[in-house]
Structure formats: structure tokens, C-alpha cells
Amino acid sequence: xxxxxxxxxxxxxxxxxxxxxxxxxxxxxxxxxxxxxxxxxxxxxxxxxxxxxxxxxxxxxxxxxxxxxxxxxxxxxxxxxxxxxxxxxxxxxxxxxxxxxxxxxxxxxxxxxxxxxxxxxxxxxxxxxxxxxxxxx
Numbered sequence: 001x002x003x004x005x006x007x008x009x010x011x012x013x014x015x016x017x018x019x020x021x022x023x024x025x026x027x028x029x030x031x032x033x034x035x036x037x038x039x040x041x042x043x044x045x046x047x048x049x050x051x052x053x054x055x056x057x058x059x060x061x062x063x064x065x066x067x068x069x070x071x072x073x074x075x076x077x078x079x080x081x082x083x084x085x086x087x088x089x090x091x092x093x094x095x096x097x098x099x100x101x102x103x104x105x106x107x108x109x110x111x112x113x114x115x116x117x118x119x120x121x122x123x124x125x126x127x128x129x130x131x132x133x134x135x136x137x
Contacts, residue, residue, distance in 0.1 A: 031095040038086035046083050057103050064107040078103040
């Protein structure tokens with residue numbers, strides 16, 4: 001890893017390429033066809049969405065979460081959630097704003113999970129400390 005890569009986490013973030021057999025086909029070049037492919041649960045549409053938006057989604061998630069690995073997980077989770085939710089979208093839905101909304105929901109969920117985990121750890125630490133204090137008396 002270069003010094004520049006260490007200073008800039010975006011240098012090291014990469015989106016995994018789909019296998020050659022599932023590469024995005026040209027028919028998913030516009031939002032309408034991509035959304036139609038996602039609605040039909042076409043894996044090539046999911047690969048096209050990952051190719052087209054995955055890197056930007058990872059960067060946005062990094063800005064909210066502050067952790068490169070969590071950002072990659074959030075972007076992947078958001079794409080899968082979008083794939084599941086595509087059937088519930090309108091016909092003329094603009095895909096980038098919609099994906100950002102899905103991504104923000106995933107990021108908020110991750111932040112809530114992190115906060116809950118920290119609260120539990122803090123409570124457990126306080127209980128352990130009070131137990132130690134009682135045992136010392």
C-alpha cells in the first residue's frame with residue numbers, strides 16, 4: 001500500500017467484478033431498462049447496477065459510516081435490498097436517487113446497530129466494574 005493509498009481510503013476501495021458470464025449487458029444502459037431488469041430479478045441487471053453505481057455507493061456509505069469495510073458491506077447490502085424492493089417502485093423512478101435512499105436506510109440501520117452494541121458493551125462494563133467493586137469491599 002502506498003502512502004497515498006493509506007491517506008486516501010478510496011484508493012483501496014474496489015467493487016468486485018461479476019463473473020464474465022454475468023457481465024452487464026448493453027441493454028441496461030438507461031435507468032428504465034435497468035429498473036425493469038431489477039424488477040424481473042435479472043442477475044445481469046444486478047451486476048449492471050453494481051458496475052454502474054457500486055463504487056459511488058461505497059464512497060457515499062464511507063462518508064456516513066467512516067469505515068471502508070462497513071461502507072463496502074453497506075453498498076452491497078443496499079444493492080441487494082434494492083433488488084428485492086425494485087418491484088415496489090414506480091415505473092418512472094430515477095434509479096440513482098432511489099438507490100441513495102436505500103443506501104441511507106442501510107447506513108442508518110448499521111449506525112443504530114453499532115450504537116446498540118456500544119450501549120450493551122458499556123452496560124456490561126459497568127456491571128462488571130460494580131461487581132468488582134463489591135467483591136473488593
